[in-house]
Amino acid sequence: MLDLTYDTPKPKVIAGAKHDWELVIGMEVHAQVSSKAKLFSGASTQFGAEPNSNVAFVDAGMPGMLPVINEGCVALAVKTGLGLKAQINLRSAFDRKNYFYPDLPQGYQISQLYHPIVGEGEVLVEMGDGTARMVRIERIHLEQDAGKSIHDMDPAMSFVDLNRTGVALMEIVSRPDIRGPEEAAAYIAKLRQILRYLGTCDGNMQNGNLRADVNVSVCRPGQYEKYQETQDFSHLGTRCEIKNMNSMRFIQQAIEYEARRQITILESGGSIDQETRLYDPDKGETRSMRSKEEAHDYRYFPDPDLLPLEIEQAWVDEIASDMPELPDEKKARFISDFSLSDYDASVLTAEAENAAYFEEVATHGDGKLAANWVINELFGRLKKEDHDITETPVSPAQLGAIIELIAKGDISGKIAKDLFEIVYTEGGDPAQIVEERGMKQVTDTSAIEAAVDQVIADNPAQVEKAKENPKLAGWFVGQVMKATGGKANPKAVNEIVAKKLNG
Amino acid sequence: MSIDTETARRVAKLARIQVEDDALPALAQEFNTILGFIEQLNEVDVEGVEPMTSVTPMRLKRREDVVTDGDQPDKVLANAPDAREGFFAVPKVVE
Numbered sequence: 269m270l271d272l273t274y275d276t277p278k279p280k281v282i283a284g285a286k287h288d289w290e291l292v293i294g295m296e297v298h299a300q301v302s303s304k305a306k307l308f309s310g311a312s313t314q315f316g317a318e319p320n321s322n323v324a325f326v327d328a329g330m331p332g333m334l335p336v337i338n339e340g341c342v343a344l345a346v347k348t349g350l351g352l353k354a355q356i357n358l359r360s361a362f363d364r365k366n367y368f369y370p371d372l373p374q375g376y377q378i379s380q381l382y383h384p385i386v387g388e389g390e391v392l393v394e395m396g397d398g399t400a401r402m403v404r405i406e407r408i409h410l411e412q413d414a415g416k417s418i419h420d421m422d423p424a425m426s427f428v429d430l431n432r433t434g435v436a437l438m439e440i441v442s443r444p445d446i447r448g449p450e451e452a453a454a455y456i457a458k459l460r461q462i463l464r465y466l467g468t469c470d471g472n473m474q475n476g477n478l479r480a481d482v483n484v485s486v487c488r489p490g491q492y493e494k495y496q497e498t499q500d501f502s503h504l505g506t507r508c509e510i511k512n513m514n515s516m517r518f519i520q521q522a523i524e525y526e527a528r529r530q531i532t533i534l535e536s537g538g539s540i541d542q543e544t545r546l547y548d549p550d551k552g553e554t555r556s557m558r559s560k561e562e563a564h565d566y567r568y569f570p571d572p573d574l575l576p577l578e579i580e581q582a583w584v585d586e587i588a589s590d591m592p593e594l595p596d597e598k599k600a601r602f603i604s605d606f607s608l609s610d611y612d613a614s615v616l617t618a619e620a621e622n623a624a625y626f627e628e629v630a631t632h633g634d635g636k637l638a639a640n641w642v643i644n645e646l647f648g649r650l651k652k653e654d655h656d657i658t659e660t661p662v663s664p665a666q667l668g669a670i671i672e673l674i675a676k677g678d679i680s681g682k683i684a685k686d687l688f689e690i691v692y693t694e695g696g697d698p699a700q701i702v703e704e705r706g707m708k709q710v711t712d713t714s715a716i717e718a719a720v721d722q723v724i725a726d727n728p729a730q731v732e733k734a735k736e737n738p739k740l741a742g743w744f745v746g747q748v749m750k751a752t753g754g755k756a757n758p759k760a761v762n763e764i765v766a767k768k769l770n771g
Numbered sequence: 772m773s774i775d776t777e778t779a780r781r782v783a784k785l786a787r788i789q790v791e792d793d794a795l796p797a798l799a800q801e802f803n804t805i806l807g808f809i810e811q812l813n814e815v816d817v818e819g820v821e822p823m824t825s826v827t828p829m830r831l832k833r834r835e836d837v838v839t840d841g842d843q844p845d846k847v848l849a850n851a852p853d854a855r856e857g858f859f860a861v862p863k864v865v866e
Binding site: 309323366368 | 839
């Protein structure tokens with residue numbers, strides 16, 4: 269397999285009023301586990317159900333109810349860990365994180381503070397310019413999601429829906445290895461891609477199935493390198509945590525704003541308070557969440573309702589034997605097997621479905637040609653109608669047939685585009701359409717010669733001019749193509765026109 | 772470790788239990804007595820002893836990833852002091 273190597277990207281530098289500053293960012297990503305039932309109850313995780321209909325008494329925090337762990341959620345967390353090349357902890361344990369909020373009926377969240385199920389891993393974050401950042405993963409733990417409060421249905425009341433309460437989340441914690449807003453967005457995108465490949469989280473950010481808490485601090489150039497050398501956080505600035513972001517665009521904006529806010533404070537001689545902040549996309553600024561600060565004493569302790577979670581290596585191996593090909597490997601293989609550019613390979617592997625589609629098309633002929641057609645024609649066309657690959661009216665076999673027709677010389681590239689449009693809108697077998705509608709390329713030299721002769725005979729004045737100025741040959745080629753309805757082989761036309769004009 | 776009145780007040784607040792000011796000193800004293808009992812445990816040498824998580828040799832019970840529960844909004848909301856349109860209605864909490 270081709271091994272992809274990248275340079276390390278330069279950290280983002282922000283010029284303050286006095287001097288330059290660099291950013292240091294770490295992220296806690298909450299990814300909803302793609303399980304059918306909740307982490308500790310048999311209630312459904314289905315999105316969009318009637319309020320409070322996906323609720324077991326365990327989720328509602330009813331007295332005497334006991335949590336029983338969903339083995340499927342554990343398997344998906346293990347799979348995620350393996351996908352991030354992380355250490356799997358055969359023994360992990362659950363703790364209670366205590367706080368009061370209306371959407372948390374238990375009065376505590378069951379989480380894994382002391383012994384997470386997954387340990388250290390890594391994610392390669394490509395920046396699209398030949399550079400990539402290796403972001404270290406510190407841990408992944410399983411925990412319960414909270415319910416949902418709706419504040420705009422009544423002026424004096426908040427309405428609480430517990431459908432999401434107790435749904436399994438994986439909290440994926442990175443090291444502070446991210447060095448700019450673009451890297452933060454690219455990190456989330458890469459993580460999302462891996463999770464979707466693995467099928468362990470659907471990555472739907474709009475529904476909140478993937479959301480991030482972003483820790484931001486600033487430091488003077490050189491300080492970060494000292495931290496990397498020693499892993500001593502005292503070289504870095506005090507961080508603020510921006511909570512609950514579920515849009516890549518807002519994450520970038522929030523980081524940018526937050527960094528500038530901190531720089532302004534530091535340059536005017538102030539100091540940063542470590543606090544939790546919220547991003548307001550309407551105002552484009554972050555503000556302090558004071559209430560959260562007061563309740564910050566979570567009084568964690570091991571959950572007495574749950575024994576430690578012990579899993580067997582054999583079970584982990586079984587999960588490992590069923591891993592899909594992951595984005596990095598797939599991309600490297602596409603580059604080496606199909607001679608694709610880094611960019612094309614990235615586009616085609618962005619979603620597993622895209623990659624599978626391309627591979628099927630590529631069985632019909634040249635990989636590069638297949639890539640061009642999938643990316644430029646098909647993706648372009650789908651995008652026009654805001655469709656994704658799962659909604660394509662053109663099957664891989666149909667697109668493959670079009671490519672075969674081009675490769676055989678049956679149709680020109682230009683006719684192929686018309687053919688693609690027909691197949692896209694009307695469907696049908698491409699070879700048959702070409703046959704029935706007379707779209708076949710004319711490679712018969714005598715037919716082309718006849719067409720060239722006709723154009724020459726009809727335009728004696730142009731012929732004279734062309735003898736003076738050979739560049740005018742192009743005009744004749746155009747006329748011949750027009751006369752043949754674009755079906756003449758352009759190469760043959762070029763040759764014959766040149767021969768006739770000079771002859 | 773010693774619990775003063777202020778700590779007792781804070782613990783009560785975190786637990787959302789209303790305690791009148793004049794009851795706090797006695798509460799702090801009670802905490803200290805409890806902690807005193809627990810302090811005694813520190814005298815036992817547990818070097819190298821695995822923390823006990825269960826008195827019987829049990830494995831954590833698991834369930835399969837199958838939907839077996841739910842679809843009972845009326846029961847879930849039955850004890851709610853205020854429920855409207857299928858939701859729990861609570862005093863406004865907004866960040």
